[in-house]
Amino acid sequence: MKKIIFTIFCVIHLSAAIVSNGFIKSDLDVLKDLDIESSYIKDEKFQEFYSNFSTRHEKSYINNLNRGKTYIPEISNILKDNDVPSVFLYMAMAESNFVLEAKSPKKALGLWQFMPGTAKELGLKKNKYVDERMDFIKSTEAAVKYLTKLHNIFGSWYLAALSYNCGDGRLIEGITRATIDMYCEKNDCSNDRTIQSYQKTLKDYERGRVSYKEVNKIYNIVKNWHEYKPTLNHLLSERRGEKKQYLPNESRNYIKKIISLAMMNNNDNVMINSNIIVDQKNKSSLARVDVSGGILLNNIASLAGVTTDKLKKLNPHLTKNITPPISGKTQIYIPRSKLADFNENKKSMTENSGIDKKGGLEDDLDNINSDYLQTYSVKKGDTINTVATKFGTTVEKIKKDNNLKSNKLKKGTKLVIKTQ
DSSP states (O other), rough: OHHHHHHHHHHHHHHHHHHHHOHHHHHHHHHHTOOOOOOGGGGGGHHHHHHHHHHHTTTHHHHHHGGGGTHHHHHHHHHHEEEEEEEEGGHHHHTTTTTTTOOOTOBBBTTTOOOHHHHHHTTBBSSSSGGGOOOEEEEEEEEHHHHHHHHHHSSHHHHHHHHHHOOOOHHHHHHHHHHHHHHHSSSTTTTOOHHHHHHHHHHHHHSSSSSHHHHHHHHHHHOTTTOOOHHHHHHHOOOOOOOOOOOHHHHHHHHHHHHHHHHHOHHHHHHHOOOTTTSSOOOOOOHHHEEEOOBBBBHHHHHTSSSSSHHHOOOTTOSSSSTTTSSEEEEEEEGGGGHHHHHHHHHHHHHHOOOOOSSOHHHHHHHHHHSSEEEEEEOOOOOOOHHHHHHHHHHHHHHTTTTTTSSSTTTOOOOEEEEO
16 A cells, blocks of 8 residues: 555656646656656756757747658558557657658668668668658658667667667667666676676777677676666766767767657647647548559659659659659659549540550550650660660650760660650
8 A cells, every 4th residue: 555655656746847847748658658767857968958959949840840741641650550659750850850852971861861771671672763762651661660670679669769870789889888887886896707807898899809799798698687777867878087978979869859859749839830730640641653664754743733843752762754664563652632633634544545454553654655665775885876876866865864974874774765
């Protein structure tokens, strides 16, 4: 009974502290979703960060939400369907501000800022015609796959988020250091040869004298010390006199930023100026259609009744003015409000051209395409002039249709040839 009364007292006390600091119960839910201890909301450094961040970024926050309202419903549904906390929507905001073409100096790209190597491991296509890091659905599905993997490794969502930012190796090193320090705070390690050997290995790793493999060996031991589990507060703490902290400064701010962005959604003063309610189950304003390879985007735009520029804006993953000619099917996004027009125009053009509908939309588009398209593999001895002459077109058209910067051709290159 005493334990129950004490628990109730703690909850009431914490709730009172939250109110006094301007936070609400929904803010505690953000921490809960990330597996962060509720006491973190009282951390003075976090409160200072949140206060400064929310004040300084209120206008850009609203602008970013409104920019992402086309994509947010679909992203939220994908997170929910895969049992990933909805708070990770704000990771996408932290990474790219919902700009599909966002690019970092380190060549990370897209909504979730994937590096080329990571994208390849997660099955995202990247070639001459497509970069699926900028496909908001496929990249979100890849992010969910990656975050779920990290969650399975580390056992909590906030550690998955930290690992996403700094890498699992750097996080493992930080957890290992923090765990050993926690142990030594409660035990005398001055004559503990095992602990001293661990500390020496970590120091040698910092100096580049041993491989990461040795650090991982220690981690696999100390992660089972259940009495000594570093909390977020431990990992974010700054060790005076130490050149290397448990986590990089960027990662410490990164997790605070995600938490702050999620909590700002609970702030009525902020959200009253936004045109979107993130918690509301909204239907996506976009529709997906599959088309075959080698279709000009201006033809698809014409069927949908939108401008080619609008279609390109919704589909930045298509890096040329044509769907990949070497692909069987390509996913295209069009406004849901235009789906009926798209299907009606496709049906009308199919009937008027006397085409026997068999394979669905992709076959129709192949047949009603007003331009003749084919691909040509450059052979030894070919020049752009000889190819143009062979197909009765011009050098300028070949360069434009294939986004070529020079007249030089490389053997094996696939060219899209369009003739009237």
